[in-house]
Amino acid sequence: MKCAIPVALRGVREMSGDPDGFEAWLRDRVPERGLRPKGAAVLEVLLTQPRRASYASAAEAAELAGVNVATVSRTAQALGFTGWVDLQQELRARYLSSLSAPEVAAAHRTEGELGAASLRRDLESMAVLSRRLDDGLVRTIAEAIAAARRTLIVANGSYVAVGSALGHNVGLAGYQASVVRDDADLANSVSRLEPGDVLVAISFWRLYQSTVTAAEEASSRGARVFVLTDAASPALVEAAEQVVLIPAEGVAFFPSLAPGMAVAQAIVAHLSTVDPERTRRSIEAAEAQWARFGLLHRRPRRG
Known part of the structure; x- marks a missing residue:
């Protein structure tokens, strides 16, 4: 009983x-x-x-x-x-x-070389992510981005790196995306969201209030909201269509970027298969401009 x-x-x-x-x-x-x-x-x-x-x-x-x-x-x-x-x-x-940043560092006190410990922690987190990540969820996000008029990516702190990589590759695949770091710019960008647009909120460790507000406002405007995080806040769960839980624990003061970056890459990998011809044309156009601007030290051979 x-x-x-x-x-x-x-x-x-x-x-x-x-x-x-x-x-x-x-x-x-x-x-x-x-x-x-x-x-x-x-x-x-x-x-x-x-x-x-x-x-x-x-x-x-x-x-x-x-x-x-x-x-x-x-x-x-x-x-x-x-x-x-x-x-x-x-x-x-x-x-x-x-915990505060110093408390996190104390909790992560590790014997030996921190560089090696950081690599081990990333490997462990990637193994957990590989077991837990729902491929169908990644596909849903990719297809939502492909169908959207525009995608707004919200990221703060060191995780701007994950947002920037996601935004860059979404654009390279042939779709509209912008990455917002500044709160005033975020407020202005959210005000332009329409039903069917997409907001991707990327937040780990301690949650920024501006990210929660953006998710809530985007949802109220009919946009589709997706969250990449390590611990889903009730406020974000309420606003989001889907939440992707990603391990992000690092060593010392710093959360790990590796699993979040891996999920961003998984999303754009799926995105490239939604409309392969569109993505091919976009990449070819970008390649032509790289050559025109002389961006690359070594130019690829012509096919």
Whole structure:
């Protein structure tokens, strides 16, 4: 027989503080029927020891909760994840988003060379992304961009690099896209969005309010909103048609750019297949102008 979780652990929204915090997020995922007592013990570990849990193996989490590994896996599934690894990935992203930059650096204190550690972390994140990324979702975003009159890409901080790469390659594929970094420019650009246009919001670690506002306004204007992030804010989920969850944890102060860039590349790879002739003409036209402007040190041989 299943019993309700203790009052302190019930998934009641009124008990939550910050709606974007890991505690509110976890409480909101508890099923209406509650959890079994052992599942509640796992949840208590997640709520009270988020740092330890976010870096622990399933066996270590089981030991902290005083249960077996199977219970940890079942609890993760009851909370809506495929298993412990997926739950842990998002728990860690949400936990880190609650920390300041110095606190993140302290949480990431790593022995040995940080360069090698950074490469290892990227490889691990790419492996997780490869398992989790829904190819159908990537195709949906690409087809939406292809069908749109215009695409607006919103990115801030270091993730401007991901937005710029996405915008550059969308244009190269033959479609209209602009990347917005400045808040005043963002407000003006959103004011011109129409039904069927696309807004792609790229935000990791700590969320910019301007990104949330842009997503909400774009959605209210009938634009299709897609979000690339490591932990989906309730406000963004409400505004977005689809959210792509991407691991972005790095080492030291810095979130990783590699998985976000990989998803951007996956989107434009799909985009190039929507109308291959259009993309071919666009690339050939760009190639001609590269030659006209003398941009390349080595010119390709003529076919």
